[in-house]
Amino acid sequence: MSTEFRLHPNVRGRTHLARGVGLKVTLRYYYAGWRTDLDVDNFVKPMLDAGNKVVWHDDAQILDLHVFKRSLRRENEVETNDPDFSRAFAARIDFVHMIVETSSANEF
Numbered sequence: 001m002s003t004e005f006r007l008h009p010n011v012r013g014r015t016h017l018a019r020g021v022g023l024k025v026t027l028r029y030y031y032a033g034w035r036t037d038l039d040v041d042n043f044v045k046p047m048l049d050a051g052n053k054v055v056w057h058d059d060a061q062i063l064d065l066h067v068f069k070r071s072l073r074r075e076n077e078v079e080t081n082d083p084d085f086s087r088a089f090a091a092r093i094d095f096v097h098m099i100v101e102t103s104s105a106n107e108f
Contacts, residue, residue, distance in 0.1 A: 021102060022063040023063060023100055024062075024101045025051075025064070025066070025099070026099040027065070027097075029067075029070070029095075030071075030072050030094065030097070031069070032094055033071065033073070034071055035071070036094075051098075063105050064104075064105065072089070072092050
């Protein structure tokens with residue numbers, strides 16, 4: 001799987017680097033084949049660690065975590081307004097899509 005870490009234009013300039021902000025993170029791993037031997041839990045920690053000091057201050061801020069693993073061969077359509085996501089989906093190569101939001105629990 002190739003790795004590219006890019007902030008969406010709506011996120012650039014406003015980050016979740018502030019301490020004390022609880023976050024909700026959604027990770028979606030899309031892979032090109034019918035199956036993959038990559039376990040969901042094996043790609044979560046590196047992705048969250050990569051966000052430290054870039055997207056959030058520390059991954060300890062994450063209160064809600066939703067993780068999905070889907071084959072691109074089985075996913076026919078995904079509705080999105082994100083052109084980067086659409087290009088990655090159309091290319092039919094492995095990729096991870098991450099969404100970061102403020103958690104409604106915000107108990108951090």
